Amino acid sequence: MSELLVVMEGIEKSFPGVHALSQSRFELRPGEVHALVGENGAGKSTMMKILAGVYSKDAGRILLKGREVDIPNPRAAQHLGISMIHQELNLMPHLTIAQNIFIGREPRRGVKFVLDDAAINAQTRQFLDMLHLNLDPRTKVADLTVAKQQMVEIAKALSFNAEVLIMDEPTAALTESEIDELFRIIRKLRDQGVGIVYITHRLEELFTISDRVTVMRDGQYVGTVKTSDTTRDEVIRMMVGRTIYETAPDILERPEQDIVLEVKNLNRGRVLKNVNFYLKRGEILGFAGLMGAGRTEVARAIIAADPVDSIEVYVQGKRAHIHTPSDAVRYGIGYLSEDRKRYGLTLGMDVETNIVLASFRKFLGALGVVKRSKTRATAEHFVKMLAIRTPSLQQKVKNLSGGNQQKLVIAKWLTADTDILIFDEPTRGIDVGAKSEIYKLLNDLAHQGKSIIMISSELPEILRMSHRIIVMCEGRITGELSAAEATQEKIMTYATQRGGIIQTTESAPTLSQVGTA
Amino acid sequence: MDISVAPKEKVTPARSWFRSDATQRLLAFGALIILIIFFSAASPNFLQFNNLVGILLATAVNGVLALGVTFVIITGGIDLSIGTVMTFSAVMTGVFITFWGLPVPVGLVGGILTGALAGVINGTIIAKMKIPPFISTLGMMYVAKGLSLVISGLKPIYFNDTPEFRPITMGSALGSVFPNVEFLQIPNAVFILFGAAIIASLILTKTILGRYTFALGSNEEATRLSGVNVDRWKIAVYTLCGTFAGLGGVMMASRLNSAQPALGQGYELDAIAAVVIGGTSLSGGEGTIQGTIIGAFVMSVLVNGLRILSVPQEWQTVVTGGIIIVAVYLDILRRRKG
Ligand SMILES: Nc1ncnc2c1ncn2[C@@H]1O[C@H](COP(=O)(O)OP(=O)(O)OP(=O)(O)O)[C@@H](O)[C@H]1O
Ligand SMILES: [Mg+2]
Numbered sequence: 019m020s021e022l023l024v025v026m027e028g029i030e031k032s033f034p035g036v037h038a039l040s041q042s043r044f045e046l047r048p049g050e051v052h053a054l055v056g057e058n059g060a061g062k063s064t065m066m067k068i069l070a071g072v073y074s075k076d077a078g079r080i081l082l083k084g085r086e087v088d089i090p091n092p093r094a095a096q097h098l099g100i101s102m103i104h105q106e107l108n109l110m111p112h113l114t115i116a117q118n119i120f121i122g123r124e125p126r127r128g129v130k131f132v133l134d135d136a137a138i139n140a141q142t143r144q145f146l147d148m149l150h151l152n153l154d155p156r157t158k159v160a161d162l163t164v165a166k167q168q169m170v171e172i173a174k175a176l177s178f179n180a181e182v183l184i185m186d187e188p189t190a191a192l193t194e195s196e197i198d199e200l201f202r203i204i205r206k207l208r209d210q211g212v213g214i215v216y217i218t219h220r221l222e223e224l225f226t227i228s229d230r231v232t233v234m235r236d237g238q239y240v241g242t243v244k245t246s247d248t249t250r251d252e253v254i255r256m257m258v259g260r261t262i263y264e265t266a267p268d269i270l271e272r273p274e275q276d277i278v279l280e281v282k283n284l285n286r287g288r289v290l291k292n293v294n295f296y297l298k299r300g301e302i303l304g305f306a307g308l309m310g311a312g313r314t315e316v317a318r319a320i321i322a323a324d325p326v327d328s329i330e331v332y333v334q335g336k337r338a339h340i341h342t343p344s345d346a347v348r349y350g351i352g353y354l355s356e357d358r359k360r361y362g363l364t365l366g367m368d369v370e371t372n373i374v375l376a377s378f379r380k381f382l383g384a385l386g387v388v389k390r391s392k393t394r395a396t397a398e399h400f401v402k403m404l405a406i407r408t409p410s411l412q413q414k415v416k417n418l419s420g421g422n423q424q425k426l427v428i429a430k431w432l433t434a435d436t437d438i439l440i441f442d443e444p445t446r447g448i449d450v451g452a453k454s455e456i457y458k459l460l461n462d463l464a465h466q467g468k469s470i471i472m473i474s475s476e477l478p479e480i481l482r483m484s485h486r487i488i489v490m491c492e493g494r495i496t497g498e499l500s501a502a503e504a505t506q507e508k509i510m511t512y513a514t515q516r517g518g519i520i521q522t523t524e525s526a527p528t529l530s531q532v533g534t535a
Numbered sequence: 536m537d538i539s540v541a542p543k544e545k546v547t548p549a550r551s552w553f554r555s556d557a558t559q560r561l562l563a564f565g566a567l568i569i570l571i572i573f574f575s576a577a578s579p580n581f582l583q584f585n586n587l588v589g590i591l592l593a594t595a596v597n598g599v600l601a602l603g604v605t606f607v608i609i610t611g612g613i614d615l616s617i618g619t620v621m622t623f624s625a626v627m628t629g630v631f632i633t634f635w636g637l638p639v640p641v642g643l644v645g646g647i648l649t650g651a652l653a654g655v656i657n658g659t660i661i662a663k664m665k666i667p668p669f670i671s672t673l674g675m676m677y678v679a680k681g682l683s684l685v686i687s688g689l690k691p692i693y694f695n696d697t698p699e700f701r702p703i704t705m706g707s708a709l710g711s712v713f714p715n716v717e718f719l720q721i722p723n724a725v726f727i728l729f730g731a732a733i734i735a736s737l738i739l740t741k742t743i744l745g746r747y748t749f750a751l752g753s754n755e756e757a758t759r760l761s762g763v764n765v766d767r768w769k770i771a772v773y774t775l776c777g778t779f780a781g782l783g784g785v786m787m788a789s790r791l792n793s794a795q796p797a798l799g800q801g802y803e804l805d806a807i808a809a810v811v812i813g814g815t816s817l818s819g820g821e822g823t824i825q826g827t828i829i830g831a832f833v834m835s836v837l838v839n840g841l842r843i844l845s846v847p848q849e850w851q852t853v854v855t856g857g858i859i860i861v862a863v864y865l866d867i868l869r870r871r872k873g
Contacts, residue, residue: 072760093762108760110753112820113746121750122762124743131742 029078035409056234058421059407070102071095101180111160116142304484321346352436400429574840600806603779611819612668616675622799624784629692629794647781654777658770736824752819
């Protein structure tokens with residue numbers, strides 16, 4: 019057995035009202051990829067943030083190459099050779115790629131305070147080349163897609179030449195080719211002796227990339243196994259402490275025939291071209307396609323979150339005039355954003371408020387006073403139904419784990435009780451157990467006569483849940499498939515059917531998440 | 536800012552012309568040109584040399600204050616104390632030079648350092664005690680105002696024993712080299728303003744302090760996680776702002792040949808207005824020194840032009856308010872597009 023790079027033992031951490039970690043442990047060898055898995059809120063991010071100096075531990079020891087170390091802040095972690103890619107993007111959108119990568123350790127020219135931007139641009143180009151990323155280091159981060167921003171985060175973490183590299187769900191927003199690129203880099207680093215901690219909810223990835231797996235549950239260490247000695251089911255059992263049924267609830271009940279939503283003649287510059295489709299009552303309509311195919315843009319156009327060149331929306335057969343997102347809610351259309359942190363939640367407010375926020379009017383009594391008992395009951399109901407892990411309804415949302423925030427967005431729109439629900443990547447960052455809960459929920463909603471558009475980059479999810487599938491490529495609808503005829507291959511064919519459109523400078527997108535479930 | 540409907544990432548790489556930084560400066564600059572053309576056409580007096588010098592002089596102090604607060608606003612903060620800190624610095628300059636009889640250069644440096652000290656205190660309260668900038672600088676605004684009145688005994692302090700003090704801003708170094716050329720008789724204050732602007736611009740675009748100014752305003756948490764000592768740089772930014780307020784105070788004292796303890800309140804709002812008209816976003820992360828200078832000139836041209844057209848003072852104020860709103864609305868439109 020090689021010498022241990024990192025040992026964390028007896029780690030304790032409490033937040034007000036939450037015992038996030040108790041007697042937790044973790045170890046990392048040089049030259050290994052060590053996966054860390056567990057349900058939403060199990061304490062994975064907290065554990066690694068302690069190692070990266072973001073949080074301080076209440077008790078326990080951290081040994082780095084056998085020597086006990088104190089890591090009071092991120093800077094100290096950097097000096098010890100520990101770098102972390104956070105679950106949520108942590109970039110400065112107004113700065114360029116190069117400025118982001120070198121923030122905090124800018125090379126200076128001559129005088130101590132003068133920046134050398136030429137140097138950081140040149141070095142950044144090297145890091146980007148290493149990742150086969152064809153981007154100009156002087157591009158502002160705000161102008162990049164979420165996937166490219168994630169790649170910039172990765173480039174930044176690599177640029178530290180760290181010995182310990184922590185990746186907290188790095189692939190959540192990446193396309194398949196970018197994931198391949200990431201795995202290639204990870205293997206290269208591993209061969210150079212870097213120890214890599216890899217947090218993910220995509221269990222397939224474990225078997226592709228990791229050497230060992232550590233499972234956490236409820237802030238405690240459950241166990242560590244060699245990846246080659248274990249199975250997916252075994253890992254799941256360790257995670258949830260029981261067997262869960264991963265097989266889908268079989269849906270495929272015919273939806274009714276009346277059309278509740280129809281979109282015609284939707285155009286937006288080079289982003290969307292002549293998009294037309296309809297949605298029937300009780301139907302789950304899957305939107306498949308590559309990252310950047312324009313699926314999110316369609317949703318945002320319907321609720322008028324972005325300006326478009328032309329669009330006609332018909333709700334229950336009548337022309338709907340939607341000029342703002344709140345108009346959309348009045349027409350009974352709810353949109354669950356893929357980027358919960360930016361658009362989906364009010365992070366500084368508590369769980370209860372966030373759940374009722376989109377439907378406050380329902381909770382008003384005489385004189386416009388909010389009926390607290392009613393809001394509390396509703397919030398309690400959804401917290402229970404979706405198994406949202408929170409110490410109380412008064413917890414600030416920013417203190418919830420990433421996956422629990424995602425569940426909260428869903429609760430919010432279920433409360434709003436809109437007839438048409440657009441789910442954009444509803445299971446991103448959600449653990450296996452909760453995933454099947456969400457599938458069941460979507461199914462129930464459709465049974466109750468709600469109509470659902472589900473945008474997802476995970477093909478198996480689309481195939482398993484949809485009554486009908488629309489495939490997009492480069493801003494056009496290139497195909498429509500019924501559940502019966504749809505296969506991964508057919509969807510892929512449509513998803514790569516380019517229509518002789520001028521390419522943007524972004525590298526050609528590739529099909530994401532094929533083969534994940 | 537309307538977070539919930541903020542447009543997603545650009546799909547086309549080219550930013551629309553309406554959004555680009557160059558255009559933003561052009562918009563404010565265009566507004567300035569239009570104002571100048573309008574007032575020149577409306578009154579023959581507007582383009583008189585003396586009037587133009589008046590405009591430049593009127594811009595000098597407000598411009599210097601605006602330069603400092605540009606940094607603070609780019610970090611996403613605000614500094615409401617610069618007006619009274621300016622006054623306090625002027626009063627302390629009076630104390631140093633007139634009361635204590637210190638040499639003028641020492642008094643000048645002392646005055647500027649007084650402003651810097653106020654900035655250090657602002658920054659420390661904000662960074663270490665975590666009191667929001669609006670509140671802490673509001674407090675400092677009152678403290679500086681009160682101290683000015685206490686120290687001066689409510690009376691102006693004159694610089695009558697040091698005749699070399701007033702020419703520091705009101706004299707014309709350039710004009711004395713070419714005594715016969717009328718259009719070169721430009722007071723030093725104007726050159727101080729432009730000198731300060733060039734320095735501010737270099738700090739903002741070329742130095743580490745400038746880089747962290749933008750980083751703090753863009754995403755403070757990410758900056759912290761990147762290992763930057765956020766507190767220290769925040770203090771540095773407020774100190775810089777205070778230093779400019781100190782410079783403004785010294786300039787004000789020199790121009791009036793006296794420290795007027797009751798003056799100052801309200802100057803912070805003029806400065807903030809100039810910054811905002813210049814396209815710096817109050818939500819942080821973006822802004823330019825050029826924009827601020829243009830914004831400061833928009834303000835002073837407006838006031839001057841309206842006065843020349845004999846618009847009553849009260850109405851000047853009303854129009855100024857309207858212009859601020861229109862300018863910021865144009866900027867919001869610019870951001871929403873593209
Ligand atoms: N800053 C904080 N304040 C209060 N509670 C917190 C804070 N950060 C995390 N927690 C709580 O600690 C627990 C563990 O959270 P953590 O983010 O480590 O989970 P996780 O395993 O990363 O989950 P996910 O898979 O959803 O990202 C959760 O119950 C969470 O609500
Ligand atoms: Mg997490």
